[in-house]
Amino acid sequence: MTVSGRRGQRPTLEQVAAYAGVGRGTVSRVINGAANVSDQTRTAVQQAIAELGYVPNRAARALAAGSTDAIALVIPEAETRLFAEPYFSGIIRGVSTELADTDMQLLLTLIRNPKERDRFAQYVAAHRVDGVLLVSVHADDPLPDLLESIEMPAVLSGRRSGDELVPYVDCDNTGGAQTAVEHLIGRGRRAVATVTGPLDMYVAQCRLQGYRDALRTAGLEEDERLVAVGDFTEEGGRRAVRELLSRRPDLDAVFCASDVMAAGARAVLRESGRRVPEDVALVGFDDSAVARHMDPPLTSVRQPLEEMGRSMARVLLEQIEDRKAGREDRSSRVLPTELVRRASS
Amino acid sequence: MTVSGRRGQRPTLEQVAAYAGVGRGTVSRVINGAANVSDQTRTAVQQAIAELGYVPNRAARALAAGSTDAIALVIPEAETRLFAEPYFSGIIRGVSTELADTDMQLLLTLIRNPKERDRFAQYVAAHRVDGVLLVSVHADDPLPDLLESIEMPAVLSGRRSGDELVPYVDCDNTGGAQTAVEHLIGRGRRAVATVTGPLDMYVAQCRLQGYRDALRTAGLEEDERLVAVGDFTEEGGRRAVRELLSRRPDLDAVFCASDVMAAGARAVLRESGRRVPEDVALVGFDDSAVARHMDPPLTSVRQPLEEMGRSMARVLLEQIEDRKAGREDRSSRVLPTELVRRASS
DNA sequence: AAGTCCTTTGGGAGCGCTCCCAGACGTGAT
DNA sequence: ATCACGTCTGGGAGCGCTCCCAAAGGACTT
Structure with missing residues (x-):
């Protein structure tokens, strides 16, 4: 408690001005980097600031300037x-x-x-x-x-x-998804399925669009049986992949619009006796911790967060x-x- | 740009005071819930505040009061x-x-x-x-x-x-670890190993202590060959478990001081042909996404974050x-x- | 020498609050 | 009727800045 008397003893702009032998306005100019200050004055003020350990008071500044920083x-x-x-x-x-x-x-x-x-x-x-x-x-x-x-x-x-x-x-959600699916196609997969996010979210629409773009570019036929809507949750991923497997048991790759859904997908694939990646290749989106620690580690689209x-x-x-x-x-x-x-x- | 002239047109305390027909001080008292304001006045001021949509200016308040909120x-x-x-x-x-x-x-x-x-x-x-x-x-x-x-x-x-x-x-890191290990012992495990965090971190010391406490309470012998130091990374978990397996191939449970290390542990256990949980039970710490999505899902100690x-x-x-x-x-x-x-x- | 313009400077005014003092008013005791 | 004391209220002073105007001085021009 003894030292706390020092509270508020922080130097003010006015004290800096006095110390440097200049006016308040000049110190303010130096601090805010305004032009029209002679080098000599600027140096003197800067030294005073340093010696006094001056730090501007934000509240005062905000009040006077009408901005908040x-x-x-x-x-x-x-x-x-x-x-x-x-x-x-x-x-x-x-x-x-x-x-x-x-x-x-x-x-x-x-x-x-x-x-x-x-x-x-x-x-x-x-x-x-x-x-x-x-x-x-x-x-x-x-x-x-x-x-x-x-x-x-x-x-x-x-x-x-x-x-x-x-x-x-x-x-670039669309581009990211497209790259991911092209990667799968490039690895020889032909029956590439996708698990989307909720389609009322634009991000989910984009990732689905990227999937479609990749198929089209590769000249592969789009089969709606290879598209299942998820909800970005693991359980949603499970459900979607079960659906996909029942519709197209021959699928050989799944692109999931999120890693978490891919985790669900992975579990269902294992239950169904399919190996990853030998039987079904899997790609996620987000490059989250889940992807890194999955077994096998999950290929994923990284956003530059x-x-x-x-x-x-x-x-x-x-x-x-x-x-x-x-x-x-x-x-x-x-x-x-x-x-x-x-x-x- | 036309409307932006309104900037700064927000009502001030002074305007509220005028509107309510009272002084500045009174409005301030009402806002700050000070005593010594008659009910009638208070009501009038509150109404003025509501009608004018007054919001106090933080900067001004901070400056005047010397606090920052x-x-x-x-x-x-x-x-x-x-x-x-x-x-x-x-x-x-x-x-x-x-x-x-x-x-x-x-x-x-x-x-x-x-x-x-x-x-x-x-x-x-x-x-x-x-x-x-x-x-x-x-x-x-x-x-x-x-x-x-x-x-x-x-x-x-x-x-x-x-x-x-x-x-x-x-x-309660110690208690959490103890509970986790007691859980393992309760499931019939007898050779319970642990992968610790870096021991210069207090949190790691505590979790190790909890492990020891559990063994002691259960009357199990402490074997230093069952303790391996990790670093809270997956790779560290891998290394630690390899070490443990070479020293005590008969271990039947591992308590990891973090989920991420448990992910590493899980991988090594699988490589070594051991099943989780049949051959080796595994428990982590943190209850992170990694734990939830691991295969099998990881038992873990949850902190009430x-x-x-x-x-x-x-x-x-x-x-x-x-x-x-x-x-x-x-x-x-x-x-x-x-x-x-x-x-x- | 007087006038013009630019650069540099000091300091008044004011931002919207809180704090606090002094005044107004009411109540009860003397 | 007078005084003391309490409750409630108004508003001055000031928090530490920025903005801006006016003044001082220097360098040119005419």
């Missing part, structure tokens, strides 16, 4: 279940990396229910952050449009549909910058995926 | 690798849940290198947050002591040693509260684990 990363609970595993840590890591050089803060907000959503909406509407990164893939999520309507800079992780209006960063996080942050920062300068910027980005080949195919 | 969740990169998977999302979810009713903000900070650590240290030293949640298990991490020295309220996730001084929230997150937040908030009131509070908490039984044992 903070962005929010918003994760609706619903997404949390579907994409759990490597997804968030990857995105978060990327975002954080990109923000490290800035002095933007990252605010994490989980939204579990409508009440929390409203609370967040109000919070954002009150301009308590400079921008929002939103993990959202559900078409019926009202948040993106809300952000749009209050002109809050925002970037989505993933698209809600093919003609997404809000700036987004996504990975960290890079996606970085991109999201970058796009958002640009957007904030542009908005401030009165420009309009609505760029999005689609990043390539990578096929990670393992023993399952 | 924000806490930081700090994750050193090193931990990110080891504990990746369910750990962070669980903790984060818990923390976020607990904070939802507060108007505390959650700031996420990843620390990748010494430079970022220093930056964060400076940031914290400047009292830009009210408290810190620190995921840290490495004894040589300087951050906890730094926080201690500047009297910043802090709570660790996990202990660095048995006599941790900084308040922490941990799960979300509850741990909640506890951390609660303990930190209490600490902040107490500190503000001039009291001293240093409570910690150890939460029970739960054995999740699956087919591997």
